[in-house]
Amino acid sequence: MNEIGGWRLSKKLGSGGNGIVRLAQKGEQKGAMKILRYDSPKARNRFHDEVMSMRLCADIPGVLPVLESQVDPDEPGQKWFVMGLVKLLTDQLSDRSGLRTVVQAFAAYAETLAAMHQLKVSHRDIKPDNLFFYDGGWAVGDFGLATFQGKKAVTGGGRKIGPIYYLAPEMLNDPGNADERCADVFSLAKSLWVIATGQHYPLPGSYDLDHSAFRIGSYLSGERGVIELDRLIASATAFEPSRRPSMKLVGEELRAWLAPNVEISMPTNIDFKEHIAAIEQWQHSRARAAKSQKVRDEAIRSLTNRLSDYLNSPLSNLKNLIEKSLGITTTINKNPKCGFLELRVEVPADQDRLAFIILILDLNCESFPAVNLQGRIILEWRNKAGFINLIWKRCYEFIENGADEPIKIDTLRAEMTEATLKALSETLSLIIPSHKIEHKPKLVRIKVHDEKGDMLSGVSLRFIDSEGITLAAAKTANGIVEVALPTLKNVVIFVAHGSFNSTVVTLPDENLLVVLNGDPRSRSMICGGSWVSLAGLKGELAFVHDEIEGGIHRLYVHLKELSGNSGAPGAVDLSIGKPVRLKDNAGRVAYMTPRAVIGDNYLIDFEHAGDL
Known part of the structure; x- marks a missing residue:
């Protein structure tokens, strides 16, 4: 066989379980043609899948291209495809x-x-x-x-x-x-x-x-x-797959x-x-030298102290800047309940109700020496409804004392400073607006699309006032929705979709553009006041938001036929922006993260640990 599909074949380059590879040329173009060795339904399907997976990844740099193919398992004739010559x-x-x-x-x-x-x-x-x-x-x-x-x-x-x-x-x-x-x-x-x-x-x-x-x-x-x-x-x-770093982290x-590396000059030329x-x-x-739990705990304690000391400096600078500029109370806490380092900014609000901008740095060492350092900024507005919102979140993975550790930490230092100042500005605009907002009815027109610019249908939007009352609820059609509201003052919009992460709009205007992002595992939903279920898991959840003494708000979720964070079914405390591991009786796992809450309204992000 000297020619297939217009490609002239010459020497054999190799062979595998499913095919033979030969040098092929069509005109001036050279390639490697893989020819199906066995003709059976299973072999044809596997051959077809090989080409489909390469074509699915064709836009990814570093994936060997398919130049031409004939692999349809339902069509007669020889099955083959031509790859780039490597x-x-x-x-x-x-x-x-x-x-x-x-x-x-x-x-x-x-x-x-x-x-x-x-x-x-x-x-x-x-x-x-x-x-x-x-x-x-x-x-x-x-x-x-x-x-x-x-x-x-x-x-x-x-x-x-x-x-x-x-x-x-x-x-x-x-x-x-x-x-x-x-x-x-x-x-x-x-x-x-x-x-x-x-x-x-x-x-x-x-x-x-x-x-x-x-x-x-x-x-x-x-x-x-x-x-x-x-x-x-x-x-x-x-040995345990969950303890391995992601492929993305390996590349980083x-x-x-x-x-x-920065070269250090030596006084003498000595070759070591x-x-x-x-x-x-x-x-x-x-x-x-030792692998005991005690040694591991000491290594984690040393890492925590080292990161705490290193990150405390930018937090102190940020604290001084805010206090000098605005004259408001700002504190730094070490080892707070919800993280290992925290910056808390007290924002004055009306009616003797306080608001706080809280920057939390949280360290997860479950897969040590692979480490997850998370920074998140939360608005906690202790008004009647208790509005708590995740404003910013970043997660960085690195190997303890690895080459990427200082790069990731320095990036977090820069990002958290910029994000805190931006969050403070937005919070002041929400709680103490610089201009008077009219109370007359408004017609709000909202467009929602993804990161690629594609308009999204079926996006759920809930319009909530500062007392936790739902003013309206709607879904987009072809990416657009129009809603009549009695006012825009202190209105918060929860936005969710079954294939994207959620978002919150705190300062809406009459014409609004919302962009949702996510990956193939992303989901989000708006819920509250009743039992709900997560797609792919058998079981139900009921979210609770209580006000405790002094305007402090407590968040938790009741689980039915589900366990949370590897514990027994029942009530699990929640922190905004912090995931909870859920597992049903069939062993399926999902991670659920509360994004925001106001009154009985919860905004939830979740993703599955596997393809359910």
């Missing part, structure tokens, strides 16, 4: 490429895979043989095992999926219930270790850095920074590792190169 990763790298070039390649692979995960596509076959160099950049190929929504061929239960030497443990016996994104992280980390060390195969299991055989420095002499890579690989190969850590790896290994061995 070089293997191992062929592109030379003996003198060095560790930096290896990390550059794997940072690019991680970014490509992270973008695929955002589209709910998992590769499931990551190994060095499927990592390539194409058209001047690093590319991921061979999507024969990739999974995505609408896939025709489904692997039967109990069958392992993926490359055996690089396979995550959960993919051996129960791939149907595994999170394949976590498995991709595991396989990429194993591949990085193999290429970095020059070994033929990865060592089995999770990487225990107390043993020298797992450490990159045992195979490389004089390379700086191998300990940071070792920490990342150890975290990414954790590798990019941070590549960032240039041959000792660097040995010293780093010695320091690492000392730091991780």
Whole structure:
């Protein structure tokens, strides 16, 4: 067979379980044609799925392109497709490429895979043989095992999926219930270790850095920074999938590792190169000599104190600026109930009711040494209805003492200062408006679209006054809704949609544009006053908002046939902007986050831990 689909075929480039690959040329264009080896319904469906997954990810940099194909399983004839002509990763790298070039390649692979995960596509076959160099950049190929929504061929239960030497443990016996994104992280980390060390195969299991055989420095002499890579690989190969970093975090850590270091001038020209790896290994061995819970707790306590000391400085500067400019009370609290550091700004309000702008910094070390540092700003207006609103939220993941830690913390420092000042300005405009708002009726016209500019239908909007009374409720048609209101003074609008995160409008005008954002797992809803259910979970929730003595408001949720935060069913306390883990009797999990509350009205965001 010398020609297929106008492509002239020549030498064989390789073969796999489902096809043979040959060099192909049409005119001046060259490519690699993969031809289906076996003609069966299952084989045709798998071949079709491979091309569909690549086309689904065609806009992602680093995905090997499909130049032409004939893969429709329902049409007669030979099945084939043509890919770009590539070089293997191992062929592109030379003996003198060095560790930096290896990390550059794997940072690019991680970014490509992270973008695929955002589209709910998992590769499931990551190994060095499927990592390539194409058209001047690093590319991921061979999507024969990739999974995505609408896939025709489904692997039967109990069958392992993926490359055996690089396979995550959960993919051996129960791939149907595994999170394949976590498995991709595991396989990429194993591949990085193999290429970095020059070994033929990865060592089995999770990487225990107390043993020298797992450490990159045992195979490389004089390379700086191998300990940071070792920490990342150890975290990414954790036995428990939930303890591995996301693919996005892997890419960020590798990019941070590549960032240039500031050179320090030395008084004399002394070459310590041959000792660097040995010293780093010695320091690492000392730091991780014991694995007891006591040692882990001490490491977390040390991290908390270090971050608290570092972040206290910008908070103090912010406190002084607000007090000097406005003359209002501002306090900094360490180890508050809802976070490890807090800035509280007291905003005077009418009728002897106070309002507070609260900046909370919260540290989550459940997956230590992978750390989640969250900053959020909350408006707490202690009026009659008790309006509490999440104004700003950012989450940063990093490996403790990893290359990306200082970058993420400095970014948070800058963002939280700007966001606090902006939140304070908006709050003053809401609570103490600088101009008189007329009480006559208003016709409000609202447009709602997503981040791409597409108008959204079925968006729920609830218009609520400062006493918690619902003035109107409506849904958009073709992205637009018009509502007549008695006034715009102290009106808050809750906005929610079944496929996007929610938002709150606190200073509406007569013509309003609202933009909703989210990812494939995002959901939001408006509820209050009755039992509700979350899509995909069996069970019900009832949200409660009580005023305690002194204008303090208590938020909690009652659970029916659900457990919250790994506890028993019943009542669970809520904090605005802080997720609650929900699990039903079938083992399905979702994360529910209260976004805002006023009176009996709750605005809720939630996302599923898996595809339900």
